[in-house]
Amino acid sequence: xxxxxxxxxxxxxxxxxxxxxxxxxxxxxxxxxxxxxxxxxxxxxxxxxxxxxxxxxxxxxxxxxxxxxxxxxxxxxxxxxxxxxxxxxxxxxxxxxxxxxxxxxxxxxxxxxxxxxxxxxxxxxxxxxxxxxxxxxxxxxxxxxxxxxxxxxxxxxxxxxxxxxxxxxxxxxxxxxxxxxxxxxxxxxxxxxxxxxxxxxxxxxxxxxxxxx
Numbered sequence: 456x457x458x459x460x461x462x463x464x465x466x467x468x469x470x471x472x473x474x475x476x477x478x479x480x481x482x483x484x485x486x487x488x489x490x491x492x493x494x495x496x497x498x499x500x501x502x503x504x505x506x507x508x509x510x511x512x513x514x515x516x517x518x519x520x521x522x523x524x525x526x527x528x529x530x531x532x533x534x535x536x537x538x539x540x541x542x543x544x545x546x547x548x549x550x551x552x553x554x555x556x557x558x559x560x561x562x563x564x565x566x567x568x569x570x571x572x573x574x575x576x577x578x579x580x581x582x583x584x585x586x587x588x589x590x591x592x593x594x595x596x597x598x599x600x601x602x603x604x605x606x607x608x609x610x611x612x613x614x615x616x617x618x619x620x621x622x623x624x625x626x627x628x629x630x631x632x633x634x635x636x637x638x639x640x641x642x643x644x645x646x647x648x649x650x651x652x653x654x655x656x657x658x659x660x661x662x663x664x665x666x667x668x
Contacts, residue, residue: 458564460591464489464582465562471522471550472532478522479586481550486519486589486609487582490600491565491575495527495535499599503577504551505543506602517609521549525575526560529553581609583616618664620647631660 458465464487466479490507492500507514507521514521525532532551539547552559560566565575577594589612594600611622614632621633634650636657651660 458580458588458591460588462588464580464586464588466586467559467562469552469554469559470529471552472529472536472547473550476550481522482520482582482584482586484584486517486584486613487580488514488519488521488605488609489524489563489578489580489582490521491524491560491563491578493525493574493576493596495525495531496538499597500525501535501539501542503599503602504539504547505545507549508539508543508545508547510602510606511548513606517606517613519581519609522552523549524552524554524559524565526554526557526566528555579605581605581612583612614663614665620661620664623660629663629666632663634659634661 464478466477468475468477488507490503492503494500504523507523511521527535532553536547536551539545554560557566560575563578563580565578574596576596577598577600579590579592579594579600580588581590583589590608592600592605607627610628611626614620614622614628618632619635619638621635623631623633626632631651634647636659647661647664652658
C-alpha cells in the first residue's frame with residue numbers, strides 16, 4: 456500500500472541509539488517527526504541531524520518527538536553520532552533507527568528505485584497524536600531539508616487541529632488565518648471576532664485564534 460496523508464502510520468519495532476522501541480508506544484499521545492537519511496558519515500545528513508538536535512526545545516514545545524532512520528547499523532550510528540555532536544556542537548538525544556535490512560524504510564516507501572536500491576531518500580512524515588499521517592515530504596539525496604519550514608508546518612497543522620481554521624500561503628504563527636467557507640457565519644461570529652472580507656465570499660481572513668488577548 457502507498458502511504459499518504461490520512462493513512463495510519465505503520466507501527467514497528469526497532470533498534471535505535473536510545474534502545475529498542477515499539478513506535479506507536481514510544482509516540483504515546485505526542486506528535487511525531489519520522490525522517491530518513493540516506494547514509495551515515497555524509498555531509499548533508501550530518502548537518503540535518505545536527506539541526507534537529509539544535510531545535511530540540513522547539514520540537515519539545517510543540518510536543519513533537521523526532522526520530523531518524525537509515526539503513527546503517529547501530530554501531531555505525533553510535534560512531535557517527537559522536538561526529539555530529541562534535542562538528543555541530545550539539546547533543547543528539549533523539550533516537551536514530553538502525554534499519555539494516557530496510558524493513559521499515561520499505562514499509563514507509565523511503566527507498567526509491569532508480570535513485571538507489573538500498574539507501575533512503577530524505578523522507579519526512581509528520582504524524583498526529585492519533586497515529587495518522589498529517590504531512591509527507593520527500594527530498595532528493597543531494598538536497599538538505601528546511602527544518603524551519605517543517606516547524607512552520609507543524610504549527611499550521613496544530614492550529615488547524617485545535618481551531619479548525621485554514622492557513623494561507625506563506626503563513627507564519629500569529630499572522631492572519633483563513634476562515635473555513637464550510638463553517639456558517641453564526642459559528643464564525645461565535646468563534647472569531649471581526650472576520651476580514653477580501654471581496655469574495657469564500658476568502659475571509661481573521662486573526663490567529665491561538666493568540667490570547
